[in-house]
Amino acid sequence: MPANSESKRVLEVRRLNVEIPVPTGMLRPVQDVSLHVDRGETLCVVGESGCGKSLTSLAIMDLLPTKAERTCDEMQLSGDNVFHIGERAMSDIRGDRMSMIFQEPMTSLNPAYTIGNQLAEALQRHRNVSKAQARERAIYLLEKVGITAAAGRLGQYPHQLSGGLRQRVMIAMALMCGPDLIIADEPTTALDVTIQAQILHLLADLQREFQMGMILITHDLGVVARIADRVAVMYAGQVVETGTAEQIFNDPQHPYTRGLLDCIPIPGKTKRGARLGAIPGIVPSLVGHMSGCHFASRCRQVHEACEARDIDLLPTAQPGHVCRCLLTHGSGTAVRKTEGAAS
Ligand SMILES: Nc1ncnc2c1ncn2[C@@H]1O[C@H](COP(=O)(O)OP(=O)(O)O)[C@@H](O)[C@H]1O
Ligand SMILES: [Mg+2]
Numbered sequence: 162m163p164a165n166s167e168s169k170r171v172l173e174v175r176r177l178n179v180e181i182p183v184p185t186g187m188l189r190p191v192q193d194v195s196l197h198v199d200r201g202e203t204l205c206v207v208g209e210s211g212c213g214k215s216l217t218s219l220a221i222m223d224l225l226p227t228k229a230e231r232t233c234d235e236m237q238l239s240g241d242n243v244f245h246i247g248e249r250a251m252s253d254i255r256g257d258r259m260s261m262i263f264q265e266p267m268t269s270l271n272p273a274y275t276i277g278n279q280l281a282e283a284l285q286r287h288r289n290v291s292k293a294q295a296r297e298r299a300i301y302l303l304e305k306v307g308i309t310a311a312a313g314r315l316g317q318y319p320h321q322l323s324g325g326l327r328q329r330v331m332i333a334m335a336l337m338c339g340p341d342l343i344i345a346d347e348p349t350t351a352l353d354v355t356i357q358a359q360i361l362h363l364l365a366d367l368q369r370e371f372q373m374g375m376i377l378i379t380h381d382l383g384v385v386a387r388i389a390d391r392v393a394v395m396y397a398g399q400v401v402e403t404g405t406a407e408q409i410f411n412d413p414q415h416p417y418t419r420g421l422l423d424c425i426p427i428p429g430k431t432k433r434g435a436r437l438g439a440i441p442g443i444v445p446s447l448v449g450h451m452s453g454c455h456f457a458s459r460c461r462q463v464h465e466a467c468e469a470r471d472i473d474l475l476p477t478a479q480p481g482h483v484c485r486c487l488l489t490h491g492s493g494t495a496v497r498k499t500e501g502a503a504s
């Protein structure tokens with residue numbers, strides 16, 4: 162890898178796996194997940210509910226439930242290994258060099274403390290600054306996230322704020338230390354639709370202004386179309402396709418990605434009134450070992466080889482565009498079986 166691309170790489174995750182023992186066996190919600198994010202880049206992770214998006218981000222933050230085990234080949238933050246470095250070292254990094262924004266702000270906000278105290282604490286935990294300096298940065302960031310009369314808000318408690326304001330405070334808190342990477346896991350799902358759009362625009366603006374790497378997890382492909390630089394599509398615990406937003410929207414290769422795009426109206430890309438598709442079938446259980454393509458049982462183009470062995474992410478004709486499907490030919494040309502021949 163050339164030196165300049167190494168220096169702009171904020172996150173590199175290679176072959177991440179998560180296993181959780183459950184009463185029916187071993188749940189494998191994250192399987193062979195590789196992701197990378199560069200400085201100033203937004204990677205959107207999309208996929209149906211239950212496909213492993215949240216556990217992937219929790220695994221990166223080292224915040225998995227205690228029973229869960231993770232393995233990976235590589236996990237680096239701005240060139241430094243952050244895998245199995247110990248809880249102490251990890252808690253120095255969390256909230257400092259990488260921060261997470263959760264769906265529900267009360268996951269991160271403590272109801273017993275004023276937001277001023279919590280914002281200041283987020284900085285003072287990691288930096289040797291005075292209370293006055295921390296307060297000043299809190300006011301600066303509250304204004305950045307669009308909260309007016311910010312100084313007057315510092316003495317308020319989380320329950321005195323609306324859901325939208327709480328989410329803005331949580332974003333400010335995540336930014337207190339100027340992180341390299343921010344992971345936002347469906348950050349607006351709990352909010353009203355109009356407020357959702359405002360908060361997502363805000364996040365996109367802040368990401369650009371501060372040149373952070375951002376992973377935005379969402380099931381809203383309309384949002385992805387507007388703010389993603391790159392997209393990772395997850396299905397049943399695996400990344401099945403990754404590429405630039407343009408590659409994914411204009412030239413989707415995986416039958417699941419194509420199905421997903423057919424299902425959801427994309428502003429400016431889906432004709433108004435066009436009939437939406439649906440992917441028949443159900444998501445497979447992630448308990449136990451599954452061999453072959455996870456999408457095989459729902460795929461209209463399935464053939465014998467798909468279920469015979471595990472399938473790796475394969476290159477497509479476009480650089481940076483990879484797809485976990487045998488129909489994507491390793492030589493660089495995408496070969497698709499003609500429909501009908503498969504069934
Ligand atoms: N703490 C847990 N214990 C057992 N199973 C879990 C736990 N958390 C999530 N799961 C399961 O792991 C799978 C992936 O979950 P998750 O990462 O939350 O999906 P997503 O965020 O894509 O909706 C789901 O089947 C979910 O039920
Ligand atoms: Mg989730």
